[in-house]
Amino acid sequence: MENRQGKGLSFARRIYRPRIIGTAMCCLSVIAALYPLAMPGWIWALLLANGFVWPHLAYQVATRAKFPYDAEQRNLVFDALFSGFWAATLQFTPLTTVTLLSMVAMNNVAAGGKRLLIRGAVAQAVGVALAALLFGLQFNPSVSLVQVYACLPMLTLYPMAIGMVCYQLAIKLSEHKRALSALSRIDSLTGLLNHGSWKDLLHLKFHKCQQQQSHATIALIDIDHFKQINDSHGHIVGDAVLRQLSLELRRNLRENDLAGRYGGDEFCVILPKMPLKQAAQVMERMRETFSNYRNLQIPELRVSLSIGLADFQPSFTDAAMWLNAADRALYAAKDTGRNRVNISDELIAHSA
Secondary structure (H helix, E strand, C coil): CHHHHHHHHHHHHHHHHHHHHHHHHHHHHHHHHHCCCCCCHHHHHHHHHHHHCHHHHHHHHHHHCCCHHHHHHHHHHHHHHHHHHHHHHCCCCHHHHHHHHHHHHHHHHHHHHHHHHHHHHHHHHHHHHHHHHHHCCCCCCCCCHHHHHHHHHHHHHHHHHHHHHHHHHHHHHHHHHHHHHHHHCECCCCCCECHHHHHHHHHHHHHHHHHHCCCEEEEEEEECCHHHHHHHHCHHHHHHHHHHHHHHHHHHCCCCCEEEECCCCEEEEEEECCCHHHHHHHHHHHHHHHCCCCECCECCCCCCEEEEEEECCCCCCCHHHHHHHHHHHHHHHHHCCCCCEEECCHHHHHHC
């Protein structure tokens, strides 16, 4: 419900200024067509109220409603009803009538698509019927030069206002789309890249290393005995450990290094343009720093990391071979006692 209200308020605010411009311009064009006709004083009062009071009243109604979006949709239908009423009242003077009805229809399409266009057309027909009951149906084919000039502001300024609103909305939608795209790449718990995004970047970095013959190292990081932490102390404590590791990764890595959460307690890092020896030093610092992690509520809790490293090798035919080399190095670190950094044997094998 809150989202619907927020959406409706934004919708009402976007329409407020174009409605002020549109009703004022419509009022000017209707005055020019209505002036030669003998109309009672209350019609002129209604026209001025519609042109200069209605936009502010409609805004107040929409913003104070329980569901502003629905209220603003009704306001747009009333806009259409007024346009039909004035078109029939001024005896369907061609230029003014077409200007009124087409501008309102354009507004409805921009604001609500086909559904609002149809509702607006029905409301225009109702407006025509009301005017017909009061004044009868007549057709005045004459178009004066005054009417032409009076319609020009409506035909120029109002489409510009609608276009500006649509442009601003398109910019906001583009920003939201980029934000959603970024969120879809991020692991919600740690704020790092998720599994799929990291693997996509690994493929890109692999091809870049192939083409440019550059250095890069990947690291797979595993929290030792993480299941025991969850089983003994609960998932809240386990999540705190995961978040702390992600924080340490951000602190210790360069801006262009790519860290992600590969699995439950397994993290992965791409270190572009970093030789294996330097990467081992960085990961060793990470391991030592993380071994000092303490939880004030559980002082006996100790955590450690096992880390596997693999340098890019020209003999790798795809990114999966590179990743598998790091994975073997990680399991070797686990098999030899954990809490250590282990380098892939791929480098040793190819050097031999």
